[in-house]
Amino acid sequence: MKLKAIRVKTGYWRPGTDYVREIVDAVDGIVKDGDIVTVSEKALSTAKGLLVDESTVIAGWLARFLSSFWMRKIWGGPLGALTKLREHTLRRLRNYPFQEGAAHKQVALMRAGLLQALRHYSEGGIDASNLPYSLVSLPLGSAGACAEEIRLAFERMGRRVTVVVVDGDTTCSRESLHLSPRRVDVPGLVHVGGFLTFVLGRALGFRSRSTPIAVSGSRFNPDWVLTLANVAHRVRGHGAGRTVWDMVEFLGVGLAEVSWEMLERINHYPIVVLRELAPKLKSHVS
Numbered sequence: 001m002k003l004k005a006i007r008v009k010t011g012y013w014r015p016g017t018d019y020v021r022e023i024v025d026a027v028d029g030i031v032k033d034g035d036i037v038t039v040s041e042k043a044l045s046t047a048k049g050l051l052v053d054e055s056t057v058i059a060g061w062l063a064r065f066l067s068s069f070w071m072r073k074i075w076g077g078p079l080g081a082l083t084k085l086r087e088h089t090l091r092r093l094r095n096y097p098f099q100e101g102a103a104h105k106q107v108a109l110m111r112a113g114l115l116q117a118l119r120h121y122s123e124g125g126i127d128a129s130n131l132p133y134s135l136v137s138l139p140l141g142s143a144g145a146c147a148e149e150i151r152l153a154f155e156r157m158g159r160r161v162t163v164v165v166v167d168g169d170t171t172c173s174r175e176s177l178h179l180s181p182r183r184v185d186v187p188g189l190v191h192v193g194g195f196l197t198f199v200l201g202r203a204l205g206f207r208s209r210s211t212p213i214a215v216s217g218s219r220f221n222p223d224w225v226l227t228l229a230n231v232a233h234r235v236r237g238h239g240a241g242r243t244v245w246d247m248v249e250f251l252g253v254g255l256a257e258v259s260w261e262m263l264e265r266i267n268h269y270p271i272v273v274l275r276e277l278a279p280k281l282k283s284h285v286s
Contacts, residue, residue: 001276003228005235006030008271012264015049020153022047026271033160036274037150038232041167041213042127043270044146045137052107055134055256059102063109066117067101075120083202085120092245093120100255104128104136111138115194116182121243122169124182124194128244130268132258140165143214144185151216162217166229168242170208172201178222179206186212188222210234232272240266 008026013019023039031037045051059067075085076094085093104126108117112124125139140146143165151163171189172179179197180189189211191197201208209226210233220228240263241247248255251262 001278003231004275004277005231006273006275007235007237007269008273009267009269010271012260012266012268013043013047013270014260015046015051017047019044019047020150023150023271024153024157027273031154031159031161031273032275034276036162036164036218036228036276037154038164038166038228038272038274039147039150040236040270041125041140041143041165042130042137043268044165045127045140046131048140048146050138050140051131051135052111052138053134054100054103054107054128054136057103057106059099059106060109062114063106063117064098064102066105067096067098070118071096071101071120079199080120083199097255100134103134107136112182113194115196118195119181119198120195122167122181125167125169129241129247130239130263130266132260132263134256139167139182140213144216147214147216160217162215164215164225164228164232165213166232167211167213168233168238169211170198170201171211171226172197172206172208173223173226174204174206176222178226180211184211184213186215186222186225187219189226228274232274235272236269237267239263239268 010022010026072094076090080090080093105117108123108126116124126136128136147163147165154161169181178189179201180191181197183191209230212225212229215225241250251258
């Protein structure tokens with residue numbers, strides 16, 4: 001099955017944004033019955049105000065240990081090599097910021113637990129990219145309800161669509177086994193515990209694809225919904241940067257110096273419409 005992907009530009013969604021109205025208005029004139037409307041979990045979390053200001057967080061001894069030894073020596077050393085991280089990623093990990101990093105790890109410990117805090121990024125869906133100052137976004141606590149809310153808005157307009165909420169963090173697949181980085185409400189995706197998913201998947205050469213967090217409107221097999229999520233994430237792009245390091249390098253400021261106004265000047269594509277195209281039948285001339 002071939003897919004047509006249409007990325008849809010919107011303004012930056014600050015906390016309090018009516019994301020349902022933003023989505024419906026943005027795709028008006030684009031969406032058709034049967035389309036798959038994918039939405040970035042990060043954008044939804046930000047609009048819903050699911051944010052934590054890490055500058056107010058006091059890090060404990062374990063968070064400080066993770067920020068220093070674990071991130072710099074273990075992820076920046078043998079674990080990074082085992083999981084085939086790129087050299088520029090290893091350099092960043094070896095220079096992981098101690099103070100800001102410890103606060104981030106403290107949030108991860110409190111919100112997602114130790115196994116997630118042991119990850120080198122996106123701990124339990126916590127994300128600092130494309131956010132200002134020392135803010136990080138938390139994962140949606142009710143992603144299924146959020147997807148259903150958006151789908152019903154289209155239904156009231158007379159449009160029959162499927163809504164998929166997508167996280168850029170990767171699910172690792174080998175044939176029918178799909179290891180999700182965290183627990184998600186998508187049948188067929190399993191979770192084995194925090195950083196172990198990434199380590200096992202990368203070390204064993206599993207296929208990596210973006211993670212569907214919730215689906216409303218259709219029942220897809222796991223492999224196909226992973227493909228949909230991956231296409232949407234690749235087409236969407238990364239806004240100001242794929243990681244917080246990329247973001248501050250792109251904007252030319254320090255880790256806590258990004259502002260809302262800076263982010264609003266960047267092109268954002270939180271919505272990607274996917275359309276399944278029927279294969280063309282070959283004609284046979286005798």
